[in-house]
Amino acid sequence: MSIKTDHVLDAKGLACPMPIVKTKKAMKEVMPGQVIEVQATDKGSLADIQAWAKSSGHQYLGSTEEGEVLKHYLRKSGDAEAKEDKNFPHTVQNEEIIQKLDAGEDVVILDVREPAEYTFGHIPGAVSIPLGELEDRMDEISKDKEIYVVCRTGSRSDLASKQMEEKGFKNIKNVVQGMVEWSGPLEKNQ
Amino acid sequence: MATKVAIIASNGSLFDAYKVFNVATAAAASDAEVGIFFTFEGLNLIHKEAHKQLPIPAGNEHFEEGFKRENVPSIPELVEMAQELGVKIIACQMTMDVMSLDKDQFIEGIEVGEQRASSIMRPMPISV
Numbered sequence: 001m002s003i004k005t006d007h008v009l010d011a012k013g014l015a016c017p018m019p020i021v022k023t024k025k026a027m028k029e030v031m032p033g034q035v036i037e038v039q040a041t042d043k044g045s046l047a048d049i050q051a052w053a054k055s056s057g058h059q060y061l062g063s064t065e066e067g068e069v070l071k072h073y074l075r076k077s078g079d080a081e082a083k084e085d086k087n088f089p090h091t092v093q094n095e096e097i098i099q100k101l102d103a104g105e106d107v108v109i110l111d112v113r114e115p116a117e118y119t120f121g122h123i124p125g126a127v128s129i130p131l132g133e134l135e136d137r138m139d140e141i142s143k144d145k146e147i148y149v150v151c152r153t154g155s156r157s158d159l160a161s162k163q164m165e166e167k168g169f170k171n172i173k174n175v176v177q178g179m180v181e182w183s184g185p186l187e188k189n190q
Numbered sequence: 191m192a193t194k195v196a197i198i199a200s201n202g203s204l205f206d207a208y209k210v211f212n213v214a215t216a217a218a219a220s221d222a223e224v225g226i227f228f229t230f231e232g233l234n235l236i237h238k239e240a241h242k243q244l245p246i247p248a249g250n251e252h253f254e255e256g257f258k259r260e261n262v263p264s265i266p267e268l269v270e271m272a273q274e275l276g277v278k279i280i281a282c283q284m285t286m287d288v289m290s291l292d293k294d295q296f297i298e299g300i301e302v303g304e305q306r307a308s309s310i311m312r313p314m315p316i317s318v
Contacts, residue, residue, distance in 0.1 A: 014263075015263065017212050018263055021219045021271055055193075
């Protein structure tokens with residue numbers, strides 16, 4: 001399985017502490033919000049990367065194992081996302097989505113996070129279009145249905161909701177709590 | 191948020207060098223502010239020539255192939271990495287005087303002095 005990322009770091013064959021040292025360097029090369037894939041053969045890198053992400057404040061998305069190679073996915077943190085005001089007026093709480101799923105309602109859930117974030121856990125049936133690609137791919141979404149836009153914290157989905165409204169979508173709601181507080185069913189692509 | 195780590199390096203074998211520089215680079219990569227104070231035999235670890243051929247402690251020579259097999263970075267590589275990550279390398283002035291060593295016998299980019307050493311020793315010291 002390959003997951004689309006902004007940067008791939010090859011740390012295969014390197015021993016501790018090189019995988020995290022190289023990861024730190026690679027993080028400097030990407031923009032906040034972008035995702036990197038770290039390839040390593042050092043078994044300890046799994047625990048190291050998780051601990052490193054925790055201490056450095058970046059978002060650890062998950063890891064996959066392909067033979068000898070571990071692939072770790074990290075998203076660079078950025079304060080822009082946290083500080084930005086959410087001001088799209090039409091919002092829903094996570095709970096409402098869970099109820100609609102339970103009731104089997106035909107709703108469109110649009111997940112605007114990065115592909116790697118989506119891969120390691122999303123709402124069942126959610127459509128993945130990262131915020132950066134939304135403008136070009138908006139025609140993939142039906143204008144007639146109710147659309148619930150979700151991201152990690154409700155910030156990117158706020159921007160996405162505004163973009164879509166400008167393009168003539170009428171029935172859009174931003175899921176304000178986002179995946180970080182999601183307690184409903186999760187689907188993983190693995 | 192920046193954690194401060196102070197390491198005292200007082201022994202001069204290859205194993206000691208790995209203990210010091212692995213901990214230092216890992217901590218620095220995790221955004222800690224790291225300073226290493228090199229004293230007595232620890233000065234070997236930053237001596238221009240000596241740090242390239244540090245001795246393996248007697249009786250452990252067989253580990254040499256393990257280092258190669260596991261592709262463990264060399265000490266000069268780790269030192270360079272540590273400096274790139276902003277690890278402060280401080281040589282003990284007193285030991286240098288006792289051993290008649292000059293600053294130019296050490297790798298580039300080190301600091302010398304007791305003043306600086308005492309100021310960086312304020313955070314939790316780890317003795318290696």
